[in-house]
Amino acid sequence: MHFQTIASLLALSGAANAFSDSSPWILLSTSPFAKAPSADQIQTSSSVLGFAKDVLSTCPTDGYLIVSQPGLYTEEIRRSSKGCTMPHLCKVVDDERIKAKSIVTEVVGNLADAHLSEYIKSACAKQGKAATVEEVHLAPLTWEDRADTFSANDDKLAQSLEKATGTDSYTFIFFSTPGEPNYEAEFEEPVRMELKRNVQSTQLPKGDNETEWDKLPLFEKYQFFTPGIFMALITAVILLTILSVGIRALGSLEVSYGAFEKDMGPAAQKKNQ
Known part of the structure; x- marks a missing residue:
């Protein structure tokens, strides 16, 4: 037993x-x-x-x-x-x-x-x-x-x-x-490095003129373009280029004023009969 x-x-x-x-x-x-x-x-x-x-x-x-x-x-x-x-x-x-x-x-x-x-x-x-x-x-x-x-x-x-x-x-x-499943977030290496760079930059002290913050280059101190803004600007340049080409194509059309007048010649009268 x-x-x-x-x-x-x-x-x-x-x-x-x-x-x-x-x-x-x-x-x-x-x-x-x-x-x-x-x-x-x-x-x-x-x-x-x-x-x-x-x-x-x-x-x-x-x-x-x-x-x-x-x-x-x-x-x-x-x-x-x-x-x-x-x-x-x-x-x-x-x-x-x-x-x-x-x-x-x-x-x-x-x-x-x-x-x-x-x-x-x-x-x-x-x-x-x-x-x-x-x-x-x-x-x-x-x-x-x-x-x-x-x-x-x-x-x-x-x-x-x-x-x-x-x-x-x-x-x-x-x-x-009771045990709980362990969840570990996984990020791609570029995203991880970007987050690490941003965290390190924001954690630098902003005190007197002799601090490490003041010694940083301008484009590391301030972020002028985010990835979203940069992609939006590129898209806007492409669309404006297409628009300008279309406007110039329309402007280059050359049509005489006589093309819009009604033909009153003998051939047109004979055709109407």
Whole structure:
């Protein structure tokens, strides 16, 4: 029955796939929860953290491992025909010593600023317990080398899990923040150089007569012609040239005034008859 638990707990519904700004949440403990977690697989970060802090407020176990994995989506750690993407994560979920689980496939909101480590230390201090809290930040997942990052993160997670699960009293928290595609604007080299030249020129100081600004040539100090004005002037010169040629062609026509008079000769009269 290997991986059957993780398969059922991390199964995605059709509605959950519609959320691209959500991330998974896993809370495991060897100590039973005082109250049952919500069965909703789509929850807000405030409701998830509220339940988690209720559980952690009693300092239920002796050890705590908090793991954050930026850029992870639930569908990437679900069971598939190729196996589990992070085998050690699947293994700890399937641990027989775990008596309480709270797994939410889609958490909408920010989980990175929860400060759970400080909260656990404060809660255990109030209970008079000396708890061990370890916080692990895995490398963010990128689309370029996602498989390699998964493998490296799982190896790092294995080391922390081996230490945390060495006792029979531990709590494991795993959460993520959804990644966003990186967009990098690309410009052609001439445009980039033109922008760089303009920025450098406008950033020069305009102070006393001895500044670098006053030492610049006139055409570097002021921009008399923009590319738009220059193209408009060239177009205007071409159109005016065509117009002048047309006017001169019309003006060169030579037609006698007699060409417009009605022919009253014998030939015209005979033709009319």
